[in-house]
Amino acid sequence: MIVLDKVSKRYGDFQVLTDCSTQVARSEVVVVCGPSGSGKSTLIKTVNGLEPFQGGTITVDGIDVGDPKTDLTRLRARIGMVFQNFELFPHMSVVQNIRVAQIKVLKRPEAEAHQKALALLDRVGLGEQAEKFPSQLSGGQQQRVAIARALAMDPIAMLFDEPTSALDPEMINEVLDVMQELAAEGMTMMVVTHEMGFARRVADRVIFMDEGRIVEDAETDQFFGTPRSDRAQLFLSKILHH
């Protein structure tokens, strides 16, 4: 479904990504972890073309992301993305947030978009909050709305960039639960997270990044059992014992 082949990216002289290759199969859940600044966000944003890259190729569902002829807006409409800081639109109500791209991008009739929005809000447990504004919701609720907003586009895959790291600890699980459900339903997912419990429970594979390279790309059991690289071992010991 998602194929990265030797993806490289520079910011001026600074090499952010070097020869990153991996694949995410249909219905697979892949967790990406690694120290701060290792390029996780950059990598995940290259998948839907939010970050341009200079070397290598990325294809999503057979579509070449790096090809200048590719209609990126159309591709993005089919890939859901959830951000660390939710990025709900603050001037729109919750239900408007979920409606707007359905109407503007997919050209769905308003009534249908509205119904879909309400159904998705129910699904993430926020059926009562449709008319509120994002600022009136807790962080965990906002992130669940953001997930609903992405799902409203009927995405073929979902990208998550540290969806729980801006949340108070007591709200992390309500978001992870929604993600776990999604995975159980067979959604293809690429998730940048430091929630190793989630990775263990939900991920099929774990990718470990360091200094712009994919250092480790292993089945989940194998990753947590015997990570091959020293850096991954060090990272795991830090993150699991703090």
Next chain:
Amino acid sequence: MSDFDFSVILDNLPFLIEGLGMTFLLTLLAIAGGLAIGTLLALARLSGFAPLAMVAAAYTNFFRSLPLILVIFWFYFLVPLILGRPVGGFYSVLVAFILFEAAYYSEIIRAGISSVRSGQVAAARALGMNYWQTMGDVVLPQAFRAMTPVLLTQAIILFQDTSLVYVVGLKDFLVSAELVANRDQRLVEMFTFAAAVYLVFCLLGSYAVRRLQQRFAT
């Protein structure tokens, strides 16, 4: 004080209100036109497309370095020349105000757009929105909300600046007041009244700005 006769105001009220109407009409049309062109200029400057950004920057800097009265004169003589026929003071002055205000608005709008978090753009793009949808539905509504106090302040300045139209013989509020003042020999009364009217509207505007700033601060 016994020499003062403020009844001159009441007697000429319809005439004065007509002048005030002209002042408001000019102010509102100049705001609307200035905002529209100012927004396009701001988008051009932020477009990342160098030739477009440079033209917009040149425009902005050019108009911001000219005194408004010069621009008014200039268009008063220039617009009829370009069109090859007289257009009347109103339209030439309106064009001058719009193009002049656009330069100031574009700077305000540019700052407003830049104040919207980049994550908002990323979120809109990630949903498949194109450039215009991202701007129109996500960025500009937030930018204008943040800018409203500054835009209103600029509108107050514009409201006062419209009095400059006397130079092309347009009958705005101040000109009407002056006409009455001279004709009825009631200079003190009329100019006091005129000052009071400008003061009231500008104070109202400032009050609105403060209220908005308080609302946005919370």
